[in-house]
Amino acid sequence: MRQISAVLPPEQAWGLWLSRRILAGVMDAFGPPLAGARAERVDGVLPDGRRVVGEWVRAPGVHSTDNAIYFVHGSGYALCSPRTHRRLTSWLSRLTGLPVFAVDYRLAPRHRFPTAAHDVRAGWDWLVGHVPPERVVIAGDSAGGHLTVDLLLQSEAEAAKAAALVLFSPLIDLTLGLARVREALRRDPAIRVSDAARLLALYTRDVDPTHERLALDVAGGPALPPTLIQAGGAEMLLSDARRLAADIHAGGGRCELQVWPDQVHVFQALPRLSPEAAKAMRHAAHFITTSLRASDFDAMAGKAD
Template identity: 70%
Template sequence: MPAQGSLRSRTAATVSGLTLRQISAVLPPEQAWGLWLSRQIVARIMAAFGPSLSGVRVDPVDTHLTDGRRLIGEWVRGRGVPTGAPDRALYYVHGSGYALCSPRTHRRLTGWLSAATGLPVFTVDYRLAPRHRFPTAADDVRAGWDWLIDDLGVPPGRMVIAGDSAGGHLTVDLLLQTATAHPAALVLLSPLIDLTFTRARERELLRRDPAIRSRDAIRLVELYCAAEQPTHPRLTLDVVTGRRLPPTLIQAGGAEMLAGDAIALADDIRAAGGSCELQVWPDQVHVFQALPRLAPEAVPAMREITAFVADALSAGDADRAVS
């Protein structure tokens, strides 16, 4: 990785600190108009600065699992990725602070992931706060994974799970559950792990996040989990003494407050005996991989993800061949 971010990335972070950070401080997520406007702003940023949708195909999914659970989401296939029943796939859990985004806002990113990896990407459209509170989003994420394995018959060892921001928390929670079959690998982009934002506040003492303050972010997350004690094991994730996670790649931006979460999670995965590659990209903002028109570093970061996914799936194929 470079010693510092590109001039364009550093300029973007500065401009964001003067604009987006100030806007997020005055929009009240507890009020319907504030939440609506926040959703509009995020969606427009991701559309304006995300990768191209050229060649991306989208197939909506609205179905029921054999046990009656409803699942909503979409298949996203980049250029050259075949249609039809997949024998391997990438399962993507989008971020949002549990309240803002959707598969649609992340479609440019998932389309790019699909084209880069050659895999079809399924994104679950989990229900959002404040209308739906904990553990609704986690239940929907679980339903998506169960559907891929049990209903479609895709072997878990031939899949990779990826998630960003709050989607990282939902993904780690899923994989810590004893009944969850593990994928070949896990990819996390700027994961939110500490829902008390204690680590984020510590990181803010070193450098302020150009997009949002921790005190504003926690107001958003509380729309989902405020009714539950933060010590609940599904919220305060015990990675060190829990199940060992699959091989993991974590990428975070050096300019964001959640870099502290990424570093701590990598340490915890290794302490539990797992394998984790951590990349903190200098001067990059939160989930910069979704903004290649703003952050040139998104392109080499995607190459790192692509290589990691390919290696993980190849290793799994080799292990199955030996056994």
Template identity: 65%
Template sequence: MNDGVPVRGSLRARSAIAVSSMMLRPITGAIPPDRAWGVWASRQLIARLMGTFGRSLAGTRVEQVNSVLPDGRRVIGEWVYGPHIPTGVSRNTSAAIYYVHGSGFTMCSPRTHRRLTSWLSSLTGLPVFCVDYRLAPRYRFPTAADDVRAAWDWLPHASGLPPERIVIAGDSAGGHLAVDMLLQPEVADKPPAGLVLFSPLIDLTFELCAARELQRPDPAVRAAAAARVVALYHVGVDPTHHRLKLDVAGGPPLPRALIQAGGAEMLEADARQLAADIRAAGGDCELQVWPDQVHVFQALPRISPEAPKAMAHVSQFIAVSLSAAGATASRAS
């Protein structure tokens, strides 16, 4: 064991890898992302998988949000309250979590990710706001990133909480969107208490994933197929654009971060690179690579017995981050 991370995945997790390699990987490779029916099929597939293996907790309550900022930007999303968590963000709310979902900028929604958000809420005792950003291919770069930023600008006013009482979390492409936002000067000057990322996507060229694939193929999707899906978001834009090729190592230090990735997924390479870049910029980052786990395994507890253990780490990290940020704010005042 290393910091509670097992040296080998469970039999159920390893079996899931074998089944996914034989059944899911061929399907995802055959779906054409550049066709309208291909996008529809991909969305249906991922929604069915998330619903089957990661249903939201019984007793979860949801409040829909559709708000307009004074400058005209619209914020759409939902507040998620796990079982026994009081509903309604009020002056009695001590902190909150801002969640940015993933799936290649083209798929998923707050609804597909309610298992993760309701679980986060239940474990931490905090409300979770999940932004419903607009998806490619209908909405291209930088629409999703701008929606994520608009929700962040809205959140402190809506919740009554300063940034240091909010933790940002996200998965996959949501990790890219969260980091892009945190590198923006206005956000970097007033950072959140912490950052939690599940299997973050950072390299939109997929060169890191392609190199990783030569060592061990991802059981769910080929790097080339994933790259075609993500390209629907940034088609026609120079991939070296500073909001696509993120300069984490040369940017302002990010808030203290916890990154978790599966040892069987190709985005393990992105997770390792991001952790190294955060540290190079002077940030504090804990990286956990869970052996024999698939992409965002935390959202799939029915096939990953390790998911609760990983989420326990996340809950502890959030509590420590909020405590440390509170102490820093007290000293500053």
């Protein structure tokens, strides 16, 4: 992957198209969706006219929508979709017994900042019209981590009422300054920082990197819900994960950071490549179910008061 990403120009239509095809093939080969999982497409409109596109993913036997997971996929705002991430979403559904709603936000370069962030917000507003926010756990990977944290920092979205947050290899520093420091210590086996920067530029080009929706003030914003962060010890975004965990604590939130030695970026999506994926997903599922029980207890205690 490192060599492939170095020679495919994301700025060119053919390079982006081929990158999408190759990445989808890799994820299908090393992380196919679970057998029997169902994906139900959603294409709706909110009362204010915003369009919401995504899919409900349910493992066999999962029907209830009393609780749910809201999933925001990653891959540089330009490459992936709920379809490529069905291993993660169907696995989360099976391990937790919950339906997963994966938002299908519009991709760069056709749709640049802040389109993806607006779509993620629309997906959240649609979901909490069906499931109360305190019964929802938000999950995301890579660039989906940045989009998720951005959602949580919007006070008017009430996303902070979510029961919990689970992030796999989150991207936080869109300048990739943290990743460059990490790359100087250990090269990422999947991608170079310079190639990742070209990909991110498809979404953020001509936008001030200090924009508050890009340079997220986690430490100075509202406290995030209880958070689990998992990152691979071999990836360039390890420093992002560490910075985010520290900022969540500084902002008054609770965060558990798990660093899985020698694992690659979002290794949880590649169980045929990483034997550690199953163990990591069990940890994530336990965190989700425990957080939902705690949220239910707090809600009942609040009613009693």
